[in-house]
Amino acid sequence: MDIREDIRALLLVILWDIRKLGRYKFFLAMRFAWFLLQVLVFGLLVAKMVSIRGPLGVIDYYKFYIIGAYVAVLFSMSMLRGHEIVEELEDGLIDYQLSLPIKRRILAIGRALGGGIASFIYSIPMMIVIVLILGVNSISAVLAIALFSLIFASSLVGLAMSIALIIRSSDRLDILMGISDSLLVRLSTVFYPIIALSSIAIYYYIAKINPVSYLTDMIRYIATPEDVSGITVSDPHIMVVFLVGFAIASMLSALLLLDKRIEGGYSR
Amino acid sequence: MSNVAVKIINLVKKFGNVTAVNNLNLDIYEGEIFGLLGPNGSGKTTTLLIITTVYKPTSGDVEIYGYSVTRHGDIVRRLVGIAFQEPKALWVDNPYELLLWHAMVVGYSVIGARRVIRDIMEELDLWEHRGKFISELSGGTRKKVEIAKLFIQKPKIAIFDEPTAQLDVTTKHRVWDKIKALRDEGSTIIVATNDMLEAERLADRIAIIHKGTLKALGTPSELKDRIPGGDIIELRVDNRIPDGIVKSLIEAIEARKLDYSDGVIRAYVNRGEEKIAIAIDILSRNNIKVRSVSLKEPTLDDVFFYFTGARLEEGRIQ
Numbered sequence: 197m198d199i200r201e202d203i204r205a206l207l208l209v210i211l212w213d214i215r216k217l218g219r220y221k222f223f224l225a226m227r228f229a230w231f232l233l234q235v236l237v238f239g240l241l242v243a244k245m246v247s248i249r250g251p252l253g254v255i256d257y258y259k260f261y262i263i264g265a266y267v268a269v270l271f272s273m274s275m276l277r278g279h280e281i282v283e284e285l286e287d288g289l290i291d292y293q294l295s296l297p298i299k300r301r302i303l304a305i306g307r308a309l310g311g312g313i314a315s316f317i318y319s320i321p322m323m324i325v326i327v328l329i330l331g332v333n334s335i336s337a338v339l340a341i342a343l344f345s346l347i348f349a350s351s352l353v354g355l356a357m358s359i360a361l362i363i364r365s366s367d368r369l370d371i372l373m374g375i376s377d378s379l380l381v382r383l384s385t386v387f388y389p390i391i392a393l394s395s396i397a398i399y400y401y402i403a404k405i406n407p408v409s410y411l412t413d414m415i416r417y418i419a420t421p422e423d424v425s426g427i428t429v430s431d432p433h434i435m436v437v438f439l440v441g442f443a444i445a446s447m448l449s450a451l452l453l454l455d456k457r458i459e460g461g462y463s464r
Numbered sequence: 465m466s467n468v469a470v471k472i473i474n475l476v477k478k479f480g481n482v483t484a485v486n487n488l489n490l491d492i493y494e495g496e497i498f499g500l501l502g503p504n505g506s507g508k509t510t511t512l513l514i515i516t517t518v519y520k521p522t523s524g525d526v527e528i529y530g531y532s533v534t535r536h537g538d539i540v541r542r543l544v545g546i547a548f549q550e551p552k553a554l555w556v557d558n559p560y561e562l563l564l565w566h567a568m569v570v571g572y573s574v575i576g577a578r579r580v581i582r583d584i585m586e587e588l589d590l591w592e593h594r595g596k597f598i599s600e601l602s603g604g605t606r607k608k609v610e611i612a613k614l615f616i617q618k619p620k621i622a623i624f625d626e627p628t629a630q631l632d633v634t635t636k637h638r639v640w641d642k643i644k645a646l647r648d649e650g651s652t653i654i655v656a657t658n659d660m661l662e663a664e665r666l667a668d669r670i671a672i673i674h675k676g677t678l679k680a681l682g683t684p685s686e687l688k689d690r691i692p693g694g695d696i697i698e699l700r701v702d703n704r705i706p707d708g709i710v711k712s713l714i715e716a717i718e719a720r721k722l723d724y725s726d727g728v729i730r731a732y733v734n735r736g737e738e739k740i741a742i743a744i745d746i747l748s749r750n751n752i753k754v755r756s757v758s759l760k761e762p763t764l765d766d767v768f769f770y771f772t773g774a775r776l777e778e779g780r781i782q
Contacts, residue, residue: 292552
């Protein structure tokens with residue numbers, strides 16, 4: 197089998213998730229409306245009440261907040277793919293995919309990328325809103341935000357897939373996803389800068405290793421570099437390495453579990 | 465039909481304490497339609513899922529043209545295709561897009577896929593349903609979408625798991641004809657079924673599986689012939705038959721049992737089609753006029769009962 201066949205198979209597996217996009221119009225419209233409400237009403241109100249001082253002066257909390265709101269939406273949309281994977285397991289669709297002439301690693305990577313791309317596409321309207329509000333006028337900056345969002349979404353889908361393949365129950369997964377959504381988003385720098393967390397050690401150290409912190413602060417660094425200087429979770433180079441490393445680790449775990457799943461069988 | 469296409473070797477599959485497949489050995493020959501007959505829960509589907517590399521065996525192996533399902537999964541998946549017992553589709557799918565995706569995964573170009581999908585969908589009366597959500601389709605229509613995947617794919621080994629369950633009689637016959645046509649085009653077919661008529665109409669050879677174990681293997685007529693006295697020859701005669709002739713008749717046709725009353729002889733034999741001529745010859749030579757002859761063969765349900773001690777319905781494993 198040559199590389200062209202592998203790429204073709206990969207694109208078709210990615211297409212499996214993307215072709216569902218148009219079927220969730222109402223859900224996406226509701227999500228977008230909720231996001232607008234959060235950014236244009238709640239965000240403005242919160243920003244008037246919060247004042248945080250960084251090394252270079254007072255932080256514009258509104259700008260800080262709306263990037264966090266965008267990442268929170270991207271996070272929850274990506275983790276939702278785990279729920280879809282469990283549904284596919286329960287409906288036997290994973291059995292169907294495992295029987296097709298596709299290499300296991302292509303299937304695992306393709307599903308993670310496909311889910312990541314689908315989640316990213318869902319979040320594009322929200323990304324456009326924050327780019328417009330923040331006044332990001334550099335094409336390269338917008339593309340960098342998109343790229344890191346896509347990498348992060350694919351990583352999360354790989355992670356959600358791994359969790360789904362271990363849990364294998366939609367009820368238990370719902371509970372776990374709810375908890376992880378609450379904890380991972382809140383124990384991060386999504387809504388609070390890392391310097392504000394330093395007084396609570398456990399909170400601070402979890403945020404320091406939480407991938408959600410790294411994407412949020414990476415986007416802040418790209419979109420509003422002057423506002424977040426000295427308050428990001430880490431140095432920009434380390435943030436890049438962390439995000440890429442997280443992507444590779446989550447893909448590998450999905451690949452290993454997909455293979456283990458057929459090893460162990462799935463009793464219905 | 466001499467090349468072995470699928471070789472199942474000492475296959476065992478356990479789920480926890482439950483043994484779904486227990487030391488199964490089978491050779492399936494290239495170009496044949498092979499029936500796996502057994503009730504739900506007998507291990508048929510598990511065996512098929514191992515052949516398609518979805519499950520890995522607990523022990524033993526399956527070879528597809530010499531390629532092991534455990535060691536050469538990528539190659540095996542290029543040779544084997546399956547239409548599942550339960551249709552596999554997302555509720556938000558529509559049949560056309562699902563089949564288009566499937567066709568492209570199995571190697572068609574977009575243009576080639578569109579052409580073959582239209583042909584198959586029209587043949588199976590699916591074309592008018594092409595844009596509907598899967599969730600809006602009846603069970604039978606969903607089943608046809610599932611079967612259509614294999615008619616599009618045309619794999620070397622085509623596996624149908626209960627292909628006509630939920631289909632009406634007319635469609636059943638059309639699907640059987642298409643399965644035979646697929647074999648004629650070069651595919652080896654494996655059909656898992658608990659439908660006796662389907663097994664009898666389609667299969668060149670049948671394996672009877674019960675509780676994960678192979679109970680019998682052979683052509684439908686071979687399996688029927690293995691039931692002692694399974695064929696019943698019924699002869700209506702004009703004259704009374706002397707006891708001596710009855711005795712020689714029993715010996716000549718090797719009847720396991722023979723009833724004679726009111727001018728009707730009922731003989732329980734094997735290979736009844738061969739014994740009829742012998743019986744008529746003996747009666748004619750003794751000036752006994754035969755008015756009518758009939759032969760009743762056992763059904764595959766009788767065969768299943770003989771080898772497993774259970775009727776197919778009773779044999780369902782909870």
